[in-house]
Amino acid sequence: MFDAIKGSIKEWLVARFASAIKRTRAEDRVLAIRWLSESRTVIASDLSPTEKLKKLNSLMSARTAIVAVAKNVSEAVSNYRSSDLPLSVKIALPATLAAIPLVGGQAAGIAVFGGALGVPVLLLIFLGTAGITSIIEAVVTTPEVRPHIAEIIDVIVQDERLRRASAQMKAAMREQPMDPTRFATPPEEMALRAYLLNMDPCQFERHTMSFFDAAGLNAWATRKSNDFGVDGFAVHSEGLVVVQCKRNASGNKIGRPTIQQFKGVVEEQNAHRGYVVTTSTFTDEAVESAALSEKIVLVDMEALVMWHEDAPMF
Structure with missing residues (x-):
């Protein structure tokens, strides 16, 4: 009591x-x-x-x-x-x-x-x-x-939950940050898909990070490319969340090398989770590689469309 x-x-x-x-x-x-x-x-x-x-x-x-x-x-x-x-x-x-x-x-x-x-x-x-x-x-x-x-x-960045991230990663987190912004999207599914495919890359990153923001996490995108291949950051109660955004054409699938490199970043930075969000899909080899780590989450166009219909929790 x-x-x-x-x-x-x-x-x-x-x-x-x-x-x-x-x-x-x-x-x-x-x-x-x-x-x-x-x-x-x-x-x-x-x-x-x-x-x-x-x-x-x-x-x-x-x-x-x-x-x-x-x-x-x-x-x-x-x-x-x-x-x-x-x-x-x-x-x-x-x-x-x-x-x-x-x-x-x-x-x-x-x-x-x-x-x-x-x-x-x-x-x-x-x-x-x-x-x-x-x-x-x-x-x-x-x-x-x-x-x-x-x-x-x-x-x-000084939060205790991020203590295990490297100085280089913390510098990347501070570099040219952008607010997470939910841009107005068409309600009809096919129009939504077309809209996402044609978004400005920076807008797509801000739009993606807006879902983390809406879930109650401190989240932002970064305008400047960095050595880690990370486009967005969020702070979860369990630690750092890193996000890679790939606004690819439908036929341009994300392959194993991209996932392997991103897995290395997540592990080296002791991140809580790593999300790869794309407007395309992933190759079978990429999916297999991601499955080897419980920290990697793959979000393809199908899942991204669902995010717009049913707000995700992280």
């Missing part, structure tokens, strides 16, 4: 942080995302509790925009009685937050660290790295943030 209430409190706090950040200017939202990422790193570090508190406070108080967010969150927490939280959660919230571990493992009330800035610092400690990641994801999926996608990706 207590775990369920604690989980409800964390969800509510994540929503309060995200709401406060979303109400700021676009450039300030980028700063807020970077602040959250830096705070997450501090919390995950081996610093002593006292040093963590000092570092988190300095990260917050050094930026006017973040101070505004902090005060907004503090106000929301202080007015929790008028929130839409269930009564049982409202009753448990003060005691739960008052027991946030502080120096030497001792419990102390929120007021110990003082004022409007101290409250958010302790709330970040309470939420932990997973909770802070949830805040970032809630803000990043906001459409208004998208113009600053390069800065946001720079923060996402």
Whole structure:
């Protein structure tokens, strides 16, 4: 029961942080995302509790925009009685937050660290790295943030889930990113097939990545070709997802060499999954090669058409 209430409190706090950040200017939202990422790193570090508190406070108080967010969150927490939280959660919230571990493992009330800035610092400690990641994801999926996608990706790339990707792959992830965009497509199947076959390659990549975005993953395409042959990236709860897009003519099948090379990238980067999405099909040898790895998913024109009819889950 207590775990369920604690989980409800964390969800509510994540929503309060995200709401406060979303109400700021676009450039300030980028700063807020970077602040959250830096705070997450501090919390995950081996610093002593006292040093963590000092570092988190300095990260917050050094930026006017973040101070505004902090005060907004503090106000929301202080007015929790008028929130839409269930009564049982409202009753448990003060005691739960008052027991946030502080120096030497001792419990102390929120007021110990003082004022409007101290409250958010302790709330970040309470939420932990997973909770802070949830805040970032809630803000990043906001459409208004998208113009600053390069800065946001720079923060996402530092995510703990991507720690096993190489420095070269992370550089490729940052290179000329493009928003995932679902372009308007004809409803009739044959017209849809023709439309996909004639899409601009960059548009096809953005269109493909929009399915990952719609499924709730942080996703984007990259305009610049890279040594890995990867056209799109997504961050799954289990790790990195890499996507190769092949807008080929119907008769131009994807062969074994392409799949073997892509499998090597997926394995070397410790990716969670690798998707090859094409407007054509795959040779039998390519299908056999992909079947040797549970991480490789092949999406041909038939499957891609189905994606438009029934949204895929990843």
